[in-house]
Amino acid sequence: MTEAEPAFSICHESAAPIACPRRMNASKALEKTLVASPERKLEADADLVVVRRVQGGDVAAFDQLVAKYRERVVGIVYNMTSNREDAADLAQDAFIKAFQSIHRFQGQASFFTWLYRIAVNSTMSHLRKNRLRSFFSLEGIRGDDPVARDVIEALTDKTGAGRSAFISELQEKLNDAMQKLSINHRTVVTLFEIDGLSHQEIAEVMDCSVGTVRSRLHYAKQLLQAELQPYLRP
Amino acid sequence: MKQDTNRKITVEDLLSLKRAERPPVEFWASFDSELRAKQLAAIVAKRSLWDGLPRIFAAVGRHHLPFGAVAALALTWAGIHYAGGSLDGVHAVSLAPTARAVARVSVPAAPAAQAAGQPALPRVIQVAAPEAAPAPVAAAASRVSEATPAALPEAPARNQFSDVVAVTLADFRATQPELARREIFGSDREFETAVESMRQPAVEPLSRLDPVSDDRRSRLLAGGLPAYASSSPASYASERVRERVSNDRMYESMDPYESSNSRMSLEIRF
Numbered sequence: 394m395t396e397a398e399p400a401f402s403i404c405h406e407s408a409a410p411i412a413c414p415r416r417m418n419a420s421k422a423l424e425k426t427l428v429a430s431p432e433r434k435l436e437a438d439a440d441l442v443v444v445r446r447v448q449g450g451d452v453a454a455f456d457q458l459v460a461k462y463r464e465r466v467v468g469i470v471y472n473m474t475s476n477r478e479d480a481a482d483l484a485q486d487a488f489i490k491a492f493q494s495i496h497r498f499q500g501q502a503s504f505f506t507w508l509y510r511i512a513v514n515s516t517m518s519h520l521r522k523n524r525l526r527s528f529f530s531l532e533g534i535r536g537d538d539p540v541a542r543d544v545i546e547a548l549t550d551k552t553g554a555g556r557s558a559f560i561s562e563l564q565e566k567l568n569d570a571m572q573k574l575s576i577n578h579r580t581v582v583t584l585f586e587i588d589g590l591s592h593q594e595i596a597e598v599m600d601c602s603v604g605t606v607r608s609r610l611h612y613a614k615q616l617l618q619a620e621l622q623p624y625l626r627p
Numbered sequence: 628m629k630q631d632t633n634r635k636i637t638v639e640d641l642l643s644l645k646r647a648e649r650p651p652v653e654f655w656a657s658f659d660s661e662l663r664a665k666q667l668a669a670i671v672a673k674r675s676l677w678d679g680l681p682r683i684f685a686a687v688g689r690h691h692l693p694f695g696a697v698a699a700l701a702l703t704w705a706g707i708h709y710a711g712g713s714l715d716g717v718h719a720v721s722l723a724p725t726a727r728a729v730a731r732v733s734v735p736a737a738p739a740a741q742a743a744g745q746p747a748l749p750r751v752i753q754v755a756a757p758e759a760a761p762a763p764v765a766a767a768a769s770r771v772s773e774a775t776p777a778a779l780p781e782a783p784a785r786n787q788f789s790d791v792v793a794v795t796l797a798d799f800r801a802t803q804p805e806l807a808r809r810e811i812f813g814s815d816r817e818f819e820t821a822v823e824s825m826r827q828p829a830v831e832p833l834s835r836l837d838p839v840s841d842d843r844r845s846r847l848l849a850g851g852l853p854a855y856a857s858s859s860p861a862s863y864a865s866e867r868v869r870e871r872v873s874n875d876r877m878y879e880s881m882d883p884y885e886s887s888n889s890r891m892s893l894e895i896r897f
Contacts (some may be wrong), residue, residue: 452670459662464649467658472645477654485662489669534647540640541647547634560644567645586642617638626636 430591437503444504447495455495459488462505465588466512472583473516473576475568483519487512502597509590509598513580520576534560548624563624570620578613585610 440461446454466487471480490511498507534541548563549556571579580599584590585606592610596603618625 455666459659463655463658463662467650468646468648471648471650477650481654481658481661485658485665488662489665492666493669533649533651534644538643538647540643543634544636544640544644547636563641563644564648567641571645582642586639587646589646614638617642621638621641624636624641625638626634 433503433505436505440504441500444495444498444500447492448498455492458491458504458508462508463488466508469509469583469588470512470516472571472587473513473579474520475572479519483516484512487515490515506594506597509584509594510600513584513598517576517580534564547626566621566624570617573620574613574616578609578616581606581609582613582617 440458443454443457447458463484467480467484470483470487471477474480474483487508491508494511498504534545545556545560549559571582574582577599581595584595584598585592590598592603592606595606599606
C-alpha cells in the first residue's frame with residue numbers, strides 16, 4: 394500500500410510534465426495512438442470527464458472508473474503474477490494510488506494509460522521484491538471466448554473426455570512458461586497478447602521505446618514457443 | 628483422443644486462453660469491499676510528510692538552474708555577512724565595557740606639524756569616565772591610551788587587541804589583587820627593563836678579540852717561517868719543521884753529480 398516505487402514516482406504524471414522529454418515523447422506517441430484509434434480517443438475523453446468530477450470533489454465518481462477498469466487491471470496483474478490474491482491486492486493498490494494522485498492528473502495522457510502504468514509499475518516492483526515466491530492459482534476459462542473455445546476444441550477430443558484435466562494442465566504450462574520470462578518480457582507479452590494494447594501504448598506504459606517493445610515481444614515469443622512446443626501445431 | 632488436426636495452433640492461440648481466464652463472481656464482491664475499505668483508509672489516513680518529497684524534488688529538478696544561482700548567491704551573501712560581521716560583533720562585544728568607560732575626544736593636530744606641511748593627524752585622547760566604569764578598568768584604559776598618535780592609524784587591529792588585553796588584565800588585577808602581585812605576574816614593564824639590562828653596547832667586533840700573546844704568535848708563525856728563522860725553540864711542531872728544513876738544507880748542500888768546476892763526469896751502471 395505504502396511501498397516506495399521509484400518507477401511510479403518518476404513516471405507518473407506530475408504538475409508539469411513538459412519538463413520531462415521522455416514523457417513528452419510518450420505523450421506525442423499517445424496522441425498518434427489516439428488519432429489512429431478513435432475509440433480510444435472517445436474513451437479517453439469520457440474518462441477525463443469523470444476524472445474532472447473526482448478532482449472537483451465528487452469522490453463517488455471514482456467508483457465508475459473502478460468498475461470500468463477493474464477487470465482489465467486485475468487481468469494484467471494476474472497474468473504477470475499468476476496469483477489471484479496478489480493480483481487482487483496489487484490491483485487495489487493501483488486504484489488507491491490513482492485515487493490519491495488523481496489531483497495531479499492533467500489529461501495529457503489518457504486515464505487508462507495512466508492507470509495501467511501505475512498497475513504495471515506496482516506489479517513489477519512487487520515481482521522484483523518477491524522473485525523466489527511463486528504460488529500459482531488457476532482461473533476458470535470463460536466459455537464464451539471464441540478463440541479460446543476453438544483452441545480447446547482443437548487440442549482436445551471432440552467428445553469432451555478429459556477436457557477439464559487437459560485445460561488445467563495447459564494452464565499450468567502457460568503459467569510456468571510465463572514465469573520463466575523476465576519481468577519486462579512478461580509484461581510486454583501480457584500487455585500485447587493478452588490485454589491487446591498496441592506497441593505505442595505499451596511503450597508509454599513501460600516508459601521505453603517502441604523498438605524495445607517489439608524486440609522484447611519477439612524474444613518473449615521465441616522463449617514461449619520453445620516452452621510450449623508440445624502444444625503447438627505448425 | 629480424437630483431435631482436430633487441421634487447425635494450426637500458435638503461441639498466440641495458447642495465450643488467448645490466458646485472455647479468457649476470468650475470476651469468479653464472488654471474487655469481485657470481496658474485491659470491491661476491500662477496495663472500499665482501503666479507499667476510506669486512504670482518505671482518513673494522514674499522509675506522511677515525506678510523501679510530498681518527490682514533488683519537491685521534481686520542482687527543484689525543473690528549476691535547478693535558478694535554485695542553484697539563488698543558493699550560490701545566498702551562500703555568498705551569508706559568507707560575506709557572517710565572516711565580516713562576526714569580527715565586528717566580537718569586537719563590539721569585547722569592547723562594550725570599554726566603550727562605555729572611555730570617551731574619545733578628537734583634538735586638532737599640533738600647529739607645528741601643520742606648519743611643517745605634514746598631514747594633520749587627529750590626535751586621539753582617551754579619557755576615562757569614572758562614573759561608568761570601575762577604577763581599575765579606567766586606569767588601564769588611560770594607560771593604554773598612551774600610544775602615540777602616529778601608531779594608531781597604522782595598526783588599528785593590534786591596538787584594539789592590546790586594549791582588550793590591557794583591560795582584561797586590569798580587571799583581573801582589580802578583582803584578584805593577591806594573585807596579581809608582582810611576584811607572580813610581575814610588571815608589564817618589567818620584561819622590558821630586564822631585557823634592557825641584558826643588552827650590551829655595540830662595539831667593534833675586532834676590538835672584542837683578545838690580544839695575541841707572543842707564545843701564540845710564535846706558534847702561528849712557525850709554519851710560515853724557516854726553522855732557523857725562529858728565535859725560540861718553542862713547540863713540538865716547530866721542532867719538526869726545523870728538522871725537516873735542516874734535512875733539506877743538508878741535501879741541498881750535497882752535490883749528487885759530483886761536479887767539479889768545469890767538468891762533469893757521468894757514470895752509468897747496469
